[in-house]
Amino acid sequence: MQERSSVADLVTVLRRELDRYSPGGKLPSSRALVDRFRVSPVTVSRALAQLAAEGLVVTRPGAGAFRARPRPSAAPAGDTSWQEVTLSADGAADLVPRSVDASGVLVSLDAPPPGVVEFNGGYLHPSLQPERAMAAALARAGRRPGAWGRPPMEGLPELREWFARGIGGAVTAAEVLITAGGQSALTTALRALAPPGTPVLVESPTYPGMLAIARAAGLRPVPVPVDADGVRPALLADAFRATGARVFVCQPLFQNPTGAVLAPERRGEVLRIARAAGAFVVEDDFVRRLVHEDAGPLPAPLAADDPDGVVVHVGSLTKATSPSFRVSALAARGPVLERLRAIQVVDTFF
Ligand SMILES: Cc1ncc(COP(=O)(O)O)c(C=O)c1O
Incomplete structure (x- = not known):
């Protein structure tokens, strides 16, 4: 201070x-x-x-x-009004118009009034952030041999291995891709799984950032109610039947905003229902590492109990470290992994 x-x-x-x-x-x-x-x-x-x-x-x-020397004075203002026509004509051919609207997400970044400690955003209070450890680790990382060479497109093998171990089950490093934060991993997952114009099942209520991603991708979010034990399986099955959706986005651990943990008896049910619908479950495991030390053992990620590749898992370090530290992972099994890898390469190629 x-x-x-x-x-x-x-x-x-x-x-x-x-x-x-x-x-x-x-x-x-x-x-x-x-x-x-x-x-x-x-x-x-x-x-x-x-x-x-x-x-x-x-x-x-x-x-x-x-x-500093003064910069040359700004060029005279041009006329950008033509962009309104171009940008609104843009979605004319889309089945579901893509709308990129950051307001729902940005509201959660508003600074709290003085003296208020926020719990809603899931970000650590500065006094709890492991700032020294992070600074030392980043300095060391920058000096590692090869740190400034060409990185492997899927991420560092050691980091992939670390995420794979954290997920558990039979997940291997080869099934993990390193991504730049949970939000970006979710965007990649939805792009891989749902063509524009199609429905995507989301928990209701859910995290506004999820709705923003879906709408920006031209997808139609369809709500499936959540209770104190997580998503309600019977309604999930109904929603798949009614919409023909091929994706369900689920936060089984400490669901945002309800905090619900998917009950043990529902875990297998959710996977079976999705499998029967020929659909994927995007597991948004955003907050696993932010748990209290005395919370006891946590339920494993759904991806740990998923031999058939139903789950596309997203894990992120943001909440336990800092929003400035954009490190996350996507884990998947089967042909979908190839598709995720291709999107990752196209989006982040250097
Ligand atoms: C449920 C949920 N998923 C994903 C994210 C985004 O993850 P990240 O901060 O790693 O980008 C958040 C951020 O608040 C979230 O609440």
């Missing part, structure tokens, strides 16, 4: 004093700023980094910090 506020104070003072230097002019050395403001070298370097991010200062390693 102390550190953060002294950085902010120093930024404010330096910003005010920048006019004293000509554009391109050199600012006092870090040493001089440390002495003058009686702050640590870390505070000075963070303050300069902040001013650099604002475009006010340019830092050159070994040479110092300089007042």
Whole structure:
């Protein structure tokens, strides 16, 4: 806290004093700023980094910090109104119009009022984030041999193995793809499984981000009610029959927003119902690692009890680490794995 506020104070003072230097002019050395403001070298370097991010200062390693030169004034505003016509004509041929609407998701990112600790978003309070451990681990990762070479498209073998072990059952590293966060993995899964215009069964209520993904993909989300034991199997079977859907998105562990855990007797039933419908279950296992230490053993992921490849599993590290850390995994078995891999390669190829 102390550190953060002294950085902010120093930024404010330096910003005010920048006019004293000509554009391109050199600012006092870090040493001089440390002495003058009686702050640590870390505070000075963070303050300069902040001013650099604002475009006010340019830092050159070994040479110092300089007042940034003004950018050429913005080009005259063009007329972008043609885009309204183009973008609204865009969906004319779609069976289900694709609508990309971030409002339902963004509302959960609003800063809480002062003094309020939020529980709804599932993000750790900063005091609980393993910040030091994460910083050290990332620094080590950046120095690993080969860290800056060409990565394998499916992700690092060790990481795939780690996720496979975490899922358990017979899941192997070869059935795991490393992805950039749960949201992106869910997007890939739906693209692989449901052609535009088709229905996708979702729990009701569900996580707004899921609805946003489905709608952005031109899919029709169909709600299937959840009770305290998770999704209701009889209604799931009805929904498959009524819609012909080929995908059901399920959060068996600590469902968002109800917190329900899929009851043991429903787990097999859900898989059997999906299998009978020739459908996939996308298992959104988003919060497995955010559990209290004394919570006791957790039910295994559905993917651990799924020899027939019904489940496409999504696991993510976001909630237990930080929303800045986009590491997640997709696990699947059978021909669908090839399709997921192809989408992953096309989307993330370098
Ligand atoms: C149920 C659920 N699934 C997926 C996600 C997105 O996962 P990630 O934060 O790893 O992108 C969230 C985020 O809040 C979520 O609540």
